[in-house]
Amino acid sequence: MRSSTVAKAIRILSGLYAIAIYGFIFLPVVVLVLFSLQATSFPIPPFTGPSLRWYDAVLADTRLTSALVNSLLVAAISSAVAVTLGFLSAWGFARFVLPGSGLLRGLITLPLTVSYLIIGMGLLVLFNWAGVPKSLLAAGIGHVVINLPLCFAIIYSQMGDHQINIERAARDLGAPEWKVLLLITVPVMAPAIFAGFFLSMTFSWDEFVISFLLTRFDTTLPVEIWNLLRSGLNPKTNAVGSLVFAVSIVLVVMFELMLLRRKPA
Amino acid sequence: MTAPLVDICSVSHRFGQQTVLKNVSLQIEPGSYTILLGPSGSGKTTLLSILGGFVTPSEGKVLIRGEDCTAVPPAKRPTTTVFQDYALFPHMSVGGNVGFGLRMQGIDAATRNARAREALALVGLSTAFDKKPHQLSGGQRQRVALARALVVEPAVLLLDEPLGALDLKLRRQMQDELKAIQKRVGTAFIHVTHDQEEAMALADHCVVMNDGRIQDEGPPERVYARPATRFSATFMGESTLISGAVTAAKDGTIAVATQVGPLSLTGALPAGTTVALAVRPEHLVLGAAGGAVGLGTAKVSDVVFQGSFKRVLAVSAQDPALHFIAKVAAAAAVQPGDIVAVSCDAGDIILLAS
Numbered sequence: 001m002r003s004s005t006v007a008k009a010i011r012i013l014s015g016l017y018a019i020a021i022y023g024f025i026f027l028p029v030v031v032l033v034l035f036s037l038q039a040t041s042f043p044i045p046p047f048t049g050p051s052l053r054w055y056d057a058v059l060a061d062t063r064l065t066s067a068l069v070n071s072l073l074v075a076a077i078s079s080a081v082a083v084t085l086g087f088l089s090a091w092g093f094a095r096f097v098l099p100g101s102g103l104l105r106g107l108i109t110l111p112l113t114v115s116y117l118i119i120g121m122g123l124l125v126l127f128n129w130a131g132v133p134k135s136l137l138a139a140g141i142g143h144v145v146i147n148l149p150l151c152f153a154i155i156y157s158q159m160g161d162h163q164i165n166i167e168r169a170a171r172d173l174g175a176p177e178w179k180v181l182l183l184i185t186v187p188v189m190a191p192a193i194f195a196g197f198f199l200s201m202t203f204s205w206d207e208f209v210i211s212f213l214l215t216r217f218d219t220t221l222p223v224e225i226w227n228l229l230r231s232g233l234n235p236k237t238n239a240v241g242s243l244v245f246a247v248s249i250v251l252v253v254m255f256e257l258m259l260l261r262r263k264p265a
Numbered sequence: 266m267t268a269p270l271v272d273i274c275s276v277s278h279r280f281g282q283q284t285v286l287k288n289v290s291l292q293i294e295p296g297s298y299t300i301l302l303g304p305s306g307s308g309k310t311t312l313l314s315i316l317g318g319f320v321t322p323s324e325g326k327v328l329i330r331g332e333d334c335t336a337v338p339p340a341k342r343p344t345t346t347v348f349q350d351y352a353l354f355p356h357m358s359v360g361g362n363v364g365f366g367l368r369m370q371g372i373d374a375a376t377r378n379a380r381a382r383e384a385l386a387l388v389g390l391s392t393a394f395d396k397k398p399h400q401l402s403g404g405q406r407q408r409v410a411l412a413r414a415l416v417v418e419p420a421v422l423l424l425d426e427p428l429g430a431l432d433l434k435l436r437r438q439m440q441d442e443l444k445a446i447q448k449r450v451g452t453a454f455i456h457v458t459h460d461q462e463e464a465m466a467l468a469d470h471c472v473v474m475n476d477g478r479i480q481d482e483g484p485p486e487r488v489y490a491r492p493a494t495r496f497s498a499t500f501m502g503e504s505t506l507i508s509g510a511v512t513a514a515k516d517g518t519i520a521v522a523t524q525v526g527p528l529s530l531t532g533a534l535p536a537g538t539t540v541a542l543a544v545r546p547e548h549l550v551l552g553a554a555g556g557a558v559g560l561g562t563a564k565v566s567d568v569v570f571q572g573s574f575k576r577v578l579a580v581s582a583q584d585p586a587l588h589f590i591a592k593v594a595a596a597a598a599v600q601p602g603d604i605v606a607v608s609c610d611a612g613d614i615i616l617l618a619s
Contacts, residue, residue: 165352168319172339172346173366173417187356 029245036238043235054239064240067224071205074136074220078143079200085144086151087193091185094159095167105156109149119145120213127214134216142210147203151196158192191258198255202248268331270295270453271316271421276325278311285311286322287477293421293455294470298447300485301457302464302501303474309457310425312474316455317346317423330420340369343420347427351410353398359385359409360394366417384416385409387446404435411443415450424456428463440466461501465489473497489545495617498543504615505549505589507542507560511535524584525561525607532616541617548613549591551577551599555608563589565603575599579607 035043039051058064092098093105111119123142132138163185170184171177186193208222215223221244228237269292278286286308293299301309314320315327318339327335334342345366353362360381367377385391388408398406407427414422427443428436444467447454458464464471464485471485473496481488481497492498495506509523511534519532521540534540550556563579566588574592577599581587589607593599 162350165348165350166354168339169346169348169352169413170354170365172317172344173413174340174369175365176340179369184354188354190356 032238033242033245035235036242038235038238041234043233043238054235055243057236058239058243061236064221064224064228067219067221068243070136070218071221074140074143074211075201075204078140078204079147079197081140082144082147082200083151083155083193083197086148086196087155087186087189089148090152090156090159091181093156095164108152111145112149112153116146116207116209120210123210124213134214136215136218136220138214139211139220142214143200143204143207146207146210147200150203151200154196154199155189155192158189163188195255195258198251198258202251202255205251206244206248269293270330271455272326272328272331273312273316274326274328276312276315276322276327278308278315278320278322278324285477286315289325289477289479291472291479291482293453295453296451297453297469298444298467299453299455299470299472300464300468301455301472301474302459302461302468304459304500306476307474308477309474313346313423313425313455313457316421317344318342319346344423345414345417345419346423346425347407347410347414349426349429351398351406353406353409353413355398357398358394359390359396359398359401362398362409363413363416365413370417380416381412384412387415387449388412389442403431404439407431407439411446415446415452419452421453421455424454426457426459428458428460436460436463443467464501471501473501475500491615492543492617495541495543498541498615498617503546503590504543505546505587505591507544507587509540509542511538511540524587525559525581526583528558528614530611530614530616534616534618538618543615543617544609544613545615546576546590546592548609549589550608551579551591551593551597551605553606555606556610556613558609558611558614560589560607560609562604563607565599565601565605568599568601570595579605581607 034047034049036054037047037049037051039048039053089108093101098104120142123138123145127134127138166188167180167184170180175183206222207220208226211220212223212226221240225237225240225244228240271291271293273289273291273293276286276289277284285306289308289312291312301312303309311320315322318334318337318341321336325335326333329343339346354365357365360378363381363384364377367380372380382391382394385394388411390405390408390412393401393405393409398409401409407430411427424443428439431439440463443454443456456467468485471482471488472479473481473488473492473494475496481493481501485501488497488501492501492504498504499506507523507525509521509528511519511532512522512527513520514532514534514536517531517533519530519534521528521530521542523542528542530542544560549560561581561583563581565577565579567578569576569578572595574595575597577589577591577593579589579591581589582604591607599605
């Protein structure tokens with residue numbers, strides 16, 4: 001009897017603990033989304049909504065909407081470049097014997113451990129010296145720098161030896177090297193390639209530090225939100241934050257679908 | 266005499282410090298079924314990779330249809346390979362897989378689909394055209410790989426242990442089909458295996474390899490009946506090996522001192538030569554009513570019933586280091602522990618230099 005009571009108490013306690021943890025993680029987001037639906041001018045209790053007036057305000061604000069488009073463009077293009085370069089380097093490392101292969105692989109993934117602030121400052125100094133003006137292009141290049149190692153790591157980890165024979169078979173049947181890559185390796189690696197692409201999109205989409213350092217007039221959404229926050233809290237910031245969050249969720253779900261969908265052939 | 270289809274001239278190959286092929290020369294005739302037989306590490310797969318163009322040999326030349334192909338990449342040479350793991354393209358349909366080689370030749374879709382269907386019909390898979398490789402069984406994937414390699418009409422088809430991944434029953438069945446398909450298309454097949462039964466069943470020409478060298482080559486019947494070396498006598502089927510030395514040679518007859526006593530054999534080796542006498546299990550006779558050549562007595566150590574026959578292992582009473590392997594009728598009353606006389610006919614003794 002007593003031992004079952006103890007077991008029950010432990011179950012209840014661990015349940016409460018789980019609720020506390022998930023609450024700690026998700027409560028800020030819930031509050032953010034909830035008060036984006038506030039009908040009055042301050043994102044503080046009591047809740048007066050639901051109302052979509054602040055979403056209307058966001059969509060009517062051309063600075064925010066153009067920043068949103070900029071962000072999507074930078075994310076999509078920089079991710080496409082990062083995933084292409086990451087794929088090619090992964091293929092090179094997986095298929096050819098290179099001198100100092102281990103060291104070079106380490107170097108290519110090293111930026112993962114360096115803070116965005118350092119990378120941003122480094123690029124700022126470099127671009128300044130090279131005469132590249134602060135722009136979306138500069139921020140996009142920064143995003144390639146941070147996402148390439150990630151794409152490389154994901155794609156490299158999925159490049160198994162069993163694909164070597166598949167590529168050999170294509171060569172054996174008369175395919176030139178570029179067709180082997182395009183018709184065989186890329187489709188076979190598609191899940192990892194898309195996973196890398198969507199994860200890069202996610203990171204680029206809400207990246208702030210590098211964009212803040214490397215853009216000036218046209219800027220990305222996180223930087224524009226930061227500008228908005230400097231004039232104090234209002235439900236409009238909540239609404240735009242909720243939009244950012246929604247896009248991130250879509251990207252992460254796409255990433256997970258791509259990675260989980262892959263089946264051994 | 267016509268030129269051979271494939272001419273391998275003194276090929277050697279090294280991986281780092283290790284020499285895996287040592288001065289190998291081999292000719293392949295058009296329309297033949299050649300088996301490269303050997304244990305793992307014998308260099309047979311490396312030789313196949315050299316023929317396919319995946320490995321460029323350190324030394325020597327490979328001529329195909331009289332042209333020097335030694336350094337020609339796989340895409341540009343008239344060979345195709347059936348890989349051990351089949352290496353089908355998982356994202357393409359079976360039809361797409363089989364038509365891939367033709368697509369690379371720039372043949373239009375209608376023609377290549379028609380030819381892919383023909384090739385699939387040849388291997389008995391006409392219904393699988395629209396399926397994906399993962400929907401097929403191992404044996405079916407094997408056939409798709411075969412169709413894909415044959416549809417481009419190669420001069421030589423290379424098969425790298427093609428039956429290795431199949432279970433025994435399927436392997437025997439595919440073996441018969443491979444032979445039938447080869448006879449129908451008339452393409453030269455070169456097939457690597459470590460399974461001697463597969464080799465005997467399929468080969469027109471059997472090449473036994475060990476330690477980077479060709480030990481023996483010829484029709485499988487000849488290689489089995491008259492192996493050229495100790496290695497091929499034991500790898501291509503089992504043999505009892507009796508070691509000895511020639512003590513006298515005269516008029517085509519030699520006297521040999523062996524582990525089981527002096528024997529007189531036909532042969533022309535000079536006195537002093539060390540030799541090995543190989544006897545196939547089915548040629549050893551156990552019991553008193555034996556063959557012309559007595560091989561002493563032996564104590565039966567093990568009897569294994571194998572259905573149509575019994576496999577008997579016995580230790581020689583004259584030299585415990587000598588183990589006899591014999592095959593006797595399933596009904597024979599042999600038990601472990603029996604002491605039996607061992608003999609054979611003089612014509613069944615294979616004389617090997619050792």
